[in-house]
Amino acid sequence: MMLRARAYDLLGRVSQSFGRFVRSQPPGFTPAALAIAAIVFVMAPIELWRESQRDVAIGFPADPGERDLLRLHERYARPVEDWPRPVLSRAADFTEFARLDILARPTEGPEALKVALGRRLFADPRLSGSGQIACESCHNRRLGWGDGLPVSFGDGRQTGTRNAPSLFSSGYKTALFWDQRAASLEEQARGPILSPVEMNNHSIDDMVDRVAAERDYREAFAKVEPGEALDADAIFAALAAFQRTLERPTRLDRFIEGRHDALDPEQVWGLHLFRTKARCANCHNGPLLSDGKAHNIGLSFYGRRLSDLGAYEITGDPADAGAFATPSLRHLSRTGPYMHNGLFGNLEGIVRLYEIGGGRTVSAEVAATDPIGRAASTRSELLLPFTLTRDERRALVRFLEAL
Incomplete structure (x- = not known):
């Protein structure tokens, strides 16, 4: 009802604006010009309404009913460019989701x-x-x-x-x-x-x-x-x-190309959480579900038994301390254990890590006295904590398992 009221209000304001515009025109204003103006006045609010609709779905309820899930599934059954907007940091290098164009295997x-x-x-x-x-x-x-x-x-x-x-x-x-x-x-x-x-x-x-x-x-x-x-x-x-011949289509590929039974409504809810509340799409996006960059998510364990400084050991740049490549999430359920050190044996553990904003594996004392330790303790600005309900967490994991 609220969305319908907003629509009526928007159309009323457009009608009033168009009336004022016509009355302000000189006597030589032709019917053709009037028609063009009418098109502009009609299309502009339609586009604005379309954009607002893309943003509305970000506020999807944490305890959706069956009808809510079905409506969300219908929203994602549209072309990708009409999906709800992802929630992104300004620093994110985001590429919209797309079906991967898999290289053809040579046969002769x-x-x-x-x-x-x-x-x-x-x-x-x-x-x-x-x-x-x-x-x-x-x-x-x-x-x-x-x-x-x-x-x-x-x-x-x-x-x-x-x-x-x-x-x-x-x-x-x-x-x-x-x-x-x-x-x-x-x-x-x-x-x-x-x-x-x-x-x-x-x-x-x-x-x-x-x-x-x-x-x-x-x-x-x-x-x-x-x-x-x-x-x-x-x-x-x-x-x-x-x-180069090892890649295969995924359920998400099939869903994006129009086979919308490839993901059930709960998995689509997980896809929506992936792109919005959980902010996973800040790093995992595009056809490979990876931005191709290295990020520090707080798992360097600097100065401890599992110490590994990642890209810093190659570049020598303190900004790379604790940074590791963003892996592709394609076929995720088949590729555990997870992270550069195999620390996580299941996907729920990874979700919980990101819920708290990443790891904290460098002690405050080391970070305060050691420049490299301080760099390793500086997690990516793309990481922000969030809170999921038990049902939201299950939906997100189910989506990840479907990749």
């Missing part, structure tokens, strides 16, 4: 052969110094292209310090690793190959020599790039070509 020719070769290399422990660790040891298809562990182990059962990121969307990113130190999959491959904790090769050449010693590999590479050398670049290119 040299590129298809390269993908097949990359798949074989990905599963081959020859790429490790011990002959025991393959890429798929930490990135297993059945475990969401991760390994299901908080942090990975590698050569000689050595334990690393970071969670193995899922590879679903790796071919769409321009910054890889939790600290974003690699700009492409080809560059990224060198990291684990040479890491003494992961695949423990003394040199890239050692790895190349083992692969090149196999006749099957020499013949396969010759078919992909006739006349070209079987070298590290060729191996990394094949691995990258395979990884």
